[in-house]
Amino acid sequence: MRLLRRPFRPPRNDVMKKRNLIYNTDDTIVAVSTPVGEGGIGIVRLSGRKALLIADKIFVSKDKSKPSTFKTYTIHYGRVVKKSSPKEIIDEVILTVMRAPKSYTKEDVVEINCHGGIVPLRRILDLALSRGARLAQPGEFTKRAFINGRIDLAQAEAVLDIIRSKTDSFMKVALGHLEGGLSNKISSLKEKLLDILSELEARIDFSEDDIELVPKEDLSKKLYASFREIKKLIDDAWKGMILKEGIMCVICGKPNVGKSSLMNVLLRRNRVIVTSVPGTTRDAIEEEINLKDIPIRVVDTAGISEARDIVEEHGIRKSKSYIKRADIILFMLDFSKRWSKTDEEIFNSIRDKNFITIANKSDLKKKLDINKIKKITGKDEIVETSLLRRKNLDKVEEAILQKIWHGEIPHPEGAFVTNLRHRKDLEGAHKCIRKAIKALGEKSTAFPEIVASEVKEAVFFLNSILGDTIEPDILDRIFSKFCIGK
Numbered sequence: 073m074r075l076l077r078r079p080f081r082p083p084r085n086d087v088m089k090k091r092n093l094i095y096n097t098d099d100t101i102v103a104v105s106t107p108v109g110e111g112g113i114g115i116v117r118l119s120g121r122k123a124l125l126i127a128d129k130i131f132v133s134k135d136k137s138k139p140s141t142f143k144t145y146t147i148h149y150g151r152v153v154k155k156s157s158p159k160e161i162i163d164e165v166i167l168t169v170m171r172a173p174k175s176y177t178k179e180d181v182v183e184i185n186c187h188g189g190i191v192p193l194r195r196i197l198d199l200a201l202s203r204g205a206r207l208a209q210p211g212e213f214t215k216r217a218f219i220n221g222r223i224d225l226a227q228a229e230a231v232l233d234i235i236r237s238k239t240d241s242f243m244k245v246a247l248g249h250l251e252g253g254l255s256n257k258i259s260s261l262k263e264k265l266l267d268i269l270s271e272l273e274a275r276i277d278f279s280e281d282d283i284e285l286v287p288k289e290d291l292s293k294k295l296y297a298s299f300r301e302i303k304k305l306i307d308d309a310w311k312g313m314i315l316k317e318g319i320m321c322v323i324c325g326k327p328n329v330g331k332s333s334l335m336n337v338l339l340r341r342n343r344v345i346v347t348s349v350p351g352t353t354r355d356a357i358e359e360e361i362n363l364k365d366i367p368i369r370v371v372d373t374a375g376i377s378e379a380r381d382i383v384e385e386h387g388i389r390k391s392k393s394y395i396k397r398a399d400i401i402l403f404m405l406d407f408s409k410r411w412s413k414t415d416e417e418i419f420n421s422i423r424d425k426n427f428i429t430i431a432n433k434s435d436l437k438k439k440l441d442i443n444k445i446k447k448i449t450g451k452d453e454i455v456e457t458s459l460l461r462r463k464n465l466d467k468v469e470e471a472i473l474q475k476i477w478h479g480e481i482p483h484p485e486g487a488f489v490t491n492l493r494h495r496k497d498l499e500g501a502h503k504c505i506r507k508a509i510k511a512l513g514e515k516s517t518a519f520p521e522i523v524a525s526e527v528k529e530a531v532f533f534l535n536s537i538l539g540d541t542i543e544p545d546i547l548d549r550i551f552s553k554f555c556i557g558k
């Protein structure tokens with residue numbers, strides 16, 4: 073006889089109930105959901121039990137019917153009016169009603185589209201507050217969507233990622249997460265671990281005489297499969313993090329090699345001063361570009377050499393500090409000059425970093441011994457450019473992309489981990505499963521208990537990604553990063 077039990081699987085409704093007990097969602101919240109400033113339209117959003125009643129108090133429709141009588145997903149023309157004396161028309165608006173549970177928050181939601189100016193928005197907000205609403209905290213609408221079980225925490229975090237996305241690729245990844253791409257993967261991993269847990273608990277509760285137990289080797293195979301799946305998610309996380317956060321690319325070299333010229337080429341505008349005077353750039357300058365959908369912070373630095381005055385000294389110190397923090401260094405040399413002691417000193421400070429060597433001014437008479445540079449740098453690739461003649465500019469960008477992706481450009485539709493919190497939880501789960509596999513291999517008779525406790529902890533980590541087991545203060549920290557009104 074085979075006994076299948078499913079422990080440790082709280083029904084979804086219980087999780088919701090628990091969330092509702094911890095977070096009070098009794099009151100009705102209100103906020104301005106559009107950015108502050110002038111715009112075509114502005115939106116004031118209400119969510120909660122009294123959203124429609126508050127709308128009744130402040131909205132007068134053309135045919136005088138009340139919002140509390142409106143059907144869900146209907147739009148109504150009218151005015152926001154301060155009805156108490158003296159009666160005053162605040163603005164001409166369009167009001168939308170989305171009734172619970174089919175709304176963003178799963179509560180009654182009312183959205184008022186008014187004229188997009190600071191005064192109409194503030195006055196409608198004030199009026200709603202005076203009629204019983206409470207000012208929403210940052211991200212509170214999305215938090216309610218999570219608390220009320222419409223989305224899990226990874227999906228809620230994806231909302232913020234979509235709002236903050238700087239490139240099309242990352243937007244695609246974030247949208248995939250919002251649609252459940254990552255959550256489904258995590259949930260399926262969790263299900264597999266829970267199945268293993270059922271087998272282990274059967275071993276703890278019954279002897280081989282009572283039931284047919286799954287062989288130890290099968291358990292081990294299943295654990296290994298989950299182990300590999302989690303490892304893949306962790307190993308690929310850097311791709312998601314790059315799409316999200318981008319990288320810092322620092323241009324360095326001795327004075328006058330063409331660093332600022334390269335900065336301007338990468339930015340496709342004359343952002344920094346270029347002159348024939350060595351030491352033109354005195355301070356590091358940071359700008360952001362979008363290179364094939366990767367946000368890249370490019371930094372032009374002051375040429376590193378013997379400082380002639382205190383200003384240069386500060387500039388050079390800054391250059392060195394940027395070199396330390398860089399993800400990729402563009403190490404620039406002058407094709408028309410021999411390898412110098414200064415080049416060597418700069419190279420020594422970057423040799424352990426991820427660097428690309430660029431020999432610029434290839435239009436001039438060649439004095440730089442390229443073979444010698446290849447030997448010194450230990451790399452065959454040297455990008456030879458003439459920024460003046462605009463030669464091989466695309467090669468610089470190609471080299472940067474090659475350094476970032478190591479030739480393997482990720483597909484934005486992939487369910488990449490893009491969030492440090494998720495990666496840490498996956499690392500936690502990974503560690504537990506490694507311990508579980510080790511315990512399974514040992515001869516101890518107490519192995520089911522030890523393995524089960526590690527698997528349970530791994531499930532705990534996966535639950536934390538979905539938000540099923542998460543401390544309220546961590547949750548508050550996550551939502552505090554949102555803007556008000558989202």
Ligand SMILES: Nc1nc2c(ncn2[C@@H]2O[C@H](COP(=O)(O)OP(=O)(O)OP(=O)(O)O)[C@@H](O)[C@H]2O)c(=O)[nH]1
Pocket residue numbers: 326327328329330331332333334345346347348349350351352353354373374375376432433434435436457458459460461
């Ligand atoms: N012939 C030639 N001149 C170049 C090339 N690239 C840049 N230059 C010139 O070299 C000089 C120095 O260029 P910058 O871009 O200011 O050099 P830099 O490395 O930023 O110099 P510092 O800010 O002083 O460290 C300018 O006169 C540029 O026009 C090139 O490919 N060929």
Ligand SMILES: [Mg+2]
Pocket residue numbers: 331332333345352353372373374375
């Ligand atoms: Mg410069």
